[in-house]
Amino acid sequence: MLHVAVVGAGPAGAALSLLLARRGIRVTLVERERDFERTFRGEALMPTGLEALRAMGVRDEVDALPWRPIEAWEVYLDRRPIMHVREPGADLGDPALRVVPQPQLLQLLTREAGAFPGFSFLQGASARDLLHEGDRVRGVRIDTGEGARTIEADLVIGCDGRASLVRKRSGLELELLPESYDVIWFKLPVPDRLRGRTPILIFASGPDVALAYVSWDGRLQVAWLVDKGAWRELRRRDWLVDCVRLLPDWLADHALASRADMEGPVPLDVIVGRCAQWCAPGVLLLGDAAHPMSPVRAQGINMALRDAIVAANHLVPALRAGGDLTAASAAVSRERMPEIQRIQTLQIRELRGQRWARQRPWLMKPLLWIAPLLTSRAWVERAWLRQQRELRFGVTEVSLAV
Ligand SMILES: Cc1cc2nc3c(=O)[nH]c(=O)nc-3n(C[C@H](O)[C@H](O)[C@H](O)COP(=O)(O)OP(=O)(O)OC[C@H]3O[C@@H](n4cnc5c(N)ncnc54)[C@H](O)[C@@H]3O)c2cc1C
Structure with a gap:
């Protein structure tokens, strides 16, 4: 039997391994x-991710994990609240935006995969290197801590x-998109004002931005966007004082008072881009x-998660029939590329739009005046949600066919 x-x-990787193992494919993860x-892993699931997990047959198990719905987006400009937009949780029902613990989600997926005899973890x-035979990848060289091993x-x-x-060793080139910031993550105890509430708070002032939300574990997770490479310098001084300048007084005071109870900070080197080719003979990237x-x-x-579903759709038939894996891999990247391109474009457009507005002080005064008048208006919520439709529901149709 063919081996992946x-x-x-x-x-x-965890989702694809489950889908392949469930279809009787031999998989080593x-x-x-x-x-x-790892405390700082991504944890917000959009309707796209929740639908993917439902298609994988693990929605009940995901619902049984500790999770929190996001109820609203609150925007602060120069430390003052200017806007509150309700997240349409009640309208969307089950697939509304939520935060879940990624470690427990990964445990769940690998445990489910472990129920199938072809799966080993x-x-x-x-992984240290790829094995080659001619111009085809034939396996991977790994270091287990107890010595080196090869997996064909x-x-x-x-x-x-x-x-x-795997990308570097297979020569598949990453084309970087221009993103010039890093993110500093840290967690704090939840402030009294946010107890029992779960908005995503966005803080902007001049070129600076941070956001915060109550994480699945009830603690406040904060992301502070800093210039690329700036952390090297910031970490040498009392960086929290710089960060809290963005926050309203109630949160700044709380952050400084509870710093002894902080988890982190963990800097995330933001890299954004995509490979024009996701595959080469014997290798596929997801x-x-x-x-x-x-x-x-x-x-x-x-x-x-959506990549994993599309990959399973193309790979399972080819693996079962001993078919052309290079053609099946190329079909995966062809099908996924339009959505990835569009989503990355929307992400960059959103960040640039915010940056453009914040760098124009003449725009800020009228905005500060108008924004509170727009808060809680139904048409504003509709416009905001319409603008973000693809980021919530995806761009292309993705459904599990195997
Ligand atoms: C702090 C943080 C917050 C984020 N917030 C969100 C969010 O709220 N929502 C969201 O959708 N996305 C979020 N993201 C992004 C999201 O986590 C990633 O885009 C997503 O996890 C990508 O999934 P992946 O499986 O492709 O890669 P990863 O999640 O990066 O997984 C790669 C895995 O490969 C392992 N690995 C790496 N090298 C090797 C090797 N040589 N050998 C063996 N194993 C290796 C790593 O240990 C890791 O477990 C966040 C990211 C971070 C860091």
Whole structure:
């Protein structure tokens, strides 16, 4: 029987391994980390991601994880609240935007995959290189911590994230899109004012932006956008004082008072781009390895899960029939590329639009005056939601066919 090696047990790799194993394919999943307990992993699921998990047959199990719905978006400009837009949770019902613990989601997917005899999971094993036979990839060389090993495979699927080793070793080129910021993540105890509430708060002032929301564990997760590379300098001084200048007084005071109870900070080197080619003979890239996503509007997990579904649709028949895996892999990237291109364009457009407005002080005064008048107007909510439709529901039709 043909054998697939999947490198990386993030959302793309864990989901694809489950789908392949369930269809009787022999899969070896290789993950560098010994456990999934990294505090700062993405955790917002859009309707696209929730629908993908439903199609994978794990929605009841996902619902049983601790999760929180997002109820609204609140925008602060120069530390003053200017706008509140309701998230249409009540209208969308089940698939409304929610935050879930990614470690538990990954445990769930790999546990489900473990129920199938063809699945094996090597945790704490790092891919170090690809094996080649002529111009075809024939497997992967790994380091298990107890020594080096090779895994021969008919197809190696690189789901190893933004800095993908599989991508680098297979010569598939990443075309970077211009994004010039990094994100500093940290968690704090939840302030009294947000107890029992779950909005996403956006703080903007001049060129600076931060956002915060109550995470699945009831703590406040904060993301502070800084210039690319600026963290090296910021970390040497009292960086929290710089960060809280963006926040309203009630939150700034809380952040400074509860800093002893902070998790993080963890800097995320933001890389955004996509490969023109996702595959070469014997190798296919998925998720952030093929198209590292911007953090804007929480798309990365959702796109990775949809990649896994499309990959299963094309690969399962080819793997079962001993068919042409290179052609099947090329079909995956052809089908996924239009959605990825469009979503990345929307993310960049949104960030540039915000930046453009904030860099024009003459625009800010009327905005500060008008925005509160627009809050809670039904037509404003409709316009906001319409503008974000594709970021919530996707661009192309994705459904599991195998
Ligand atoms: C702090 C943070 C917050 C985010 N917030 C959101 C959000 O709210 N919503 C959202 O949709 N997206 C969010 N994202 C982005 C999202 O997490 C990613 O886009 C998504 O996880 C991509 O999934 P993936 O499976 O392609 O890659 P990853 O999740 O990056 O998984 C790659 C896996 O490969 C493993 N790996 C890497 N190299 C090797 C190797 N050599 N050998 C073996 N294993 C290897 C890694 O350990 C990792 O487990 C966030 C990202 C971060 C960092």
